[in-house]
Amino acid sequence: MNSDILRVQDLRVYYDTPAGPVKAVDGVSFPLKQGGRLGLVGESGSGKSTTALAIMRLIKPPGRVEGGQILLGDQDLLKLSDEAMRKLRFDQISLIPQGAMNSLNPVMRIKQQIIDIVNSHDGDYSEAKLNESIGQLLLTVGLRPEVATMYPHELSGGMKQRVCIAMAITLRPKVIIADEPTSALDVVVQRQVMETLGKVQDDLGAAVILVGHDMGLMAQFVDYIGVMYAGKLVEIAPVEEIFREPQHPYTQLLISSIPSLESKRLFKGIPGVAPSLLNPPSGCSFHPRCPQVMGHCSSQVPNLKEINPGRWVSCHLHGV
Amino acid sequence: MSELLEARQITKVFDAGGGLFKRDQTVALDDFSMSIIADRPSITAIAGESGSGKTTLARLLLGIIQPTSGDILYQGKNLQQMSQEEWKVFRREVQAIFQDPFEVYNPFYKVDHVLTTPVAKFNLADSRADARELIENALRGVGLRPEETLGRYPHQLSGGQRQRVMIARALLLRPRIILADEPVSMVDASLRATILESLLKLNQELGISLVYITHDLTTAYQLCESIVILYQGCVAEVGDIELVIKNPQHPYTQLLVASIPLPNPEIRWEQGEQRQSKSETAPRGTQGGCKFADRCPHVMDICYDAPPPLFRLDEGRATACFLHKELPTVQATEVMDTLAQRAFRKAQAVPAV
Numbered sequence: 001m002n003s004d005i006l007r008v009q010d011l012r013v014y015y016d017t018p019a020g021p022v023k024a025v026d027g028v029s030f031p032l033k034q035g036g037r038l039g040l041v042g043e044s045g046s047g048k049s050t051t052a053l054a055i056m057r058l059i060k061p062p063g064r065v066e067g068g069q070i071l072l073g074d075q076d077l078l079k080l081s082d083e084a085m086r087k088l089r090f091d092q093i094s095l096i097p098q099g100a101m102n103s104l105n106p107v108m109r110i111k112q113q114i115i116d117i118v119n120s121h122d123g124d125y126s127e128a129k130l131n132e133s134i135g136q137l138l139l140t141v142g143l144r145p146e147v148a149t150m151y152p153h154e155l156s157g158g159m160k161q162r163v164c165i166a167m168a169i170t171l172r173p174k175v176i177i178a179d180e181p182t183s184a185l186d187v188v189v190q191r192q193v194m195e196t197l198g199k200v201q202d203d204l205g206a207a208v209i210l211v212g213h214d215m216g217l218m219a220q221f222v223d224y225i226g227v228m229y230a231g232k233l234v235e236i237a238p239v240e241e242i243f244r245e246p247q248h249p250y251t252q253l254l255i256s257s258i259p260s261l262e263s264k265r266l267f268k269g270i271p272g273v274a275p276s277l278l279n280p281p282s283g284c285s286f287h288p289r290c291p292q293v294m295g296h297c298s299s300q301v302p303n304l305k306e307i308n309p310g311r312w313v314s315c316h317l318h319g320v
Numbered sequence: 321m322s323e324l325l326e327a328r329q330i331t332k333v334f335d336a337g338g339g340l341f342k343r344d345q346t347v348a349l350d351d352f353s354m355s356i357i358a359d360r361p362s363i364t365a366i367a368g369e370s371g372s373g374k375t376t377l378a379r380l381l382l383g384i385i386q387p388t389s390g391d392i393l394y395q396g397k398n399l400q401q402m403s404q405e406e407w408k409v410f411r412r413e414v415q416a417i418f419q420d421p422f423e424v425y426n427p428f429y430k431v432d433h434v435l436t437t438p439v440a441k442f443n444l445a446d447s448r449a450d451a452r453e454l455i456e457n458a459l460r461g462v463g464l465r466p467e468e469t470l471g472r473y474p475h476q477l478s479g480g481q482r483q484r485v486m487i488a489r490a491l492l493l494r495p496r497i498i499l500a501d502e503p504v505s506m507v508d509a510s511l512r513a514t515i516l517e518s519l520l521k522l523n524q525e526l527g528i529s530l531v532y533i534t535h536d537l538t539t540a541y542q543l544c545e546s547i548v549i550l551y552q553g554c555v556a557e558v559g560d561i562e563l564v565i566k567n568p569q570h571p572y573t574q575l576l577v578a579s580i581p582l583p584n585p586e587i588r589w590e591q592g593e594q595r596q597s598k599s600e601t602a603p604r605g606t607q608g609g610c611k612f613a614d615r616c617p618h619v620m621d622i623c624y625d626a627p628p629p630l631f632r633l634d635e636g637r638a639t640a641c642f643l644h645k646e647l648p649t650v651q652a653t654e655v656m657d658t659l660a661q662r663a664f665r666k667a668q669a670v671p672a673v
Contacts, residue, residue, distance in 0.1 A: 216581035
């Protein structure tokens with residue numbers, strides 16, 4: 001069973017506020033297989049981006065990691081020193097942040113920004129070798145090598161996003177975390193960027209965590225989906241199964257709310273509003289919105305249970 | 321059939337900087353025409369990728385910016401030649417909903433402010449109690465509970481609620497047209513349906529025409545009757561949404577439709593079918609020709625010579641592509657009128673329940 005490259009166990013991330021801790025991520029556990037593609041979905045505020053940042057150890061105050069383990073191979077990232085963690089980023093695990101194209105430095109050429117990554121990770125290469133490998137790197141993500149000498153403003157959104165993918169894979173990491181990498185792009189460019197990400201992932205044999213709320217994109221890209229609600233994972237399943245027969249009532253509503261080209265004007269939203277994480281509902285946090293709510297849902301917190309091999313659900317409908 | 325809102329061969333050119341002596345120009349809209357008829361409430365989608373001119377079009381239709389050439393007419397009157405009185409009527413009858421439900425609010429005012437201001441400006445109510453009732457009804461109309469909405473600050477509402485307050489504000493004025501510019505692109509997928517449903521209700525129950533501007537063909541298909549596909553400021557394809565989405569004829573529309581991430585893991589994007597976009601291949605230059613030529617898999621020599629006019633494929637649809645050059649040419653407005661007439665006749669034939 002050691003094909004898991006990354007295992008997150010009982011991760012808890014809290015944001016301290018004057019009114020008490022906001023439990024943005026509250027006991028999240030999931031495995032990530034070597035070369036696997038996991039999607040984390042959920043509405044805004046469900047804790048999916050916080051989970052991604054926590055894995056990179058990039059949570060900043062007032063946020064803090066309250067507890068849990070993030071095992072990359074057999075080392076716990078949460079126990080590493082800051083310097084060791086810094087070395088590990090890009091080298092072992094990379095993040096393509098949300099709105100990544102705005103994370104490029106506007107006054108530095110692309111080449112210099114990539115060299116910075118190499119230099120900050122004991123890379124000591126000759127200029128000629130660097131130039132050649134940067135050219136290669138850009139070709140991998142479908143850009144011309146000349147892009148290296150350009151500034152970010154000379155590139156389109158999709159090109160910038162590819163530069164960010166190139167930067168993330170510069171040191172050939174084992175895990176790539178992509179947080180809504182295409183949310184600002186239109187469908188055509190979105191598809192190109194996702195195909196690029198998929199291709200470089202295959203080349204590297206890396207695993208990918210894709211964070212987002214676009215179920216269409218998830219269906220196209222990932223193998224496994226983890227559905228988050230109010231800081232908890234409520235369902236984990238292979239992508240085909242979750243679309244075919246979602247088990248958790250929230251997942252069911254989420255799937256049925258996806259607009260499709262099959263039917264017209266059948267708008268199905270999810271009634272109610274997302275819960276406050278400062279003061280989450282007692283018991284199952286979805287119970288106030290759940291169409292299948294039962295008596296004990298408001299008092300007992302359901303546990304994530306494996307109902308079939310590889311399928312995990314946290315709902316009282318599937319046993320206690 | 322009379323036109324409610326009409327764009328006649330509008331072109332909008334922006335100076336894109338480029339230094340003091342060298343002026344780069346961006347043509348955001350190029351000889352664009354469309355029409356919304358007055359006889360029947362319609363829902364029209366304007367779709368295209370970023371930079372295709374969608375938002376420029378919205379701002380032109382709202383009279384926020386003026387076209388470089390061409391005219392925009394509301395009930396037959398040119399927006400630029402309206403008297404103050406006519407302009408006020410226009411501002412009331414044509415409302416907008418914008419993309420970002422965060423930016424439109426002043427964070428220091430309660431959300432009530434965006435609702436009371438139009439009531440006061442347009443003298444919609446005689447008394448405070450009247451105003452309150454009007455506002456409460458508008459909020460209920462979009463599925464919000466007034467007691468949970470009024471008296472709050474914008475940050476206390478969710479993105480979906482904020483966007484619905486904006487729809488309520490538009491609704492207050494009893495407009496004839498609402499222009500919605502990407503109204504759901506910043507809202508969670510689970511709330512999208514609720515907002516689209518509110519919009520549909522405005523159209524069906526209150527007879528308000530909608531112009532839905534988006535890059536999301538799926539929601540456009542869900543909501544709209546007809547669609548205009550924009551590519552770099554030009555119409556690529558226009559017509560009945562059923563025909564355009566289910567059987568696209570312009571290579572650009574085909575690319576768009578093929579790129580929709582279908583929420584079905586068993587039908588994945590076909591690998592390798594994707595052509596490289598013009599940023600990666602050496603462009604031959606599309607000056608004066610079809611703007612899609614450099615990305616087009618079916619490109620011919622003729623495509624570089626002149627911009628393609630719209631060719632009428634059938635009664636309710638036309639495409640600007642030389643692949644169909646044997647067909648008669650047509651104006652976008654004619655296609656839209658045909659569609660409107662067809663829908664109007666259908667509505668007449670079936671008495672309202």
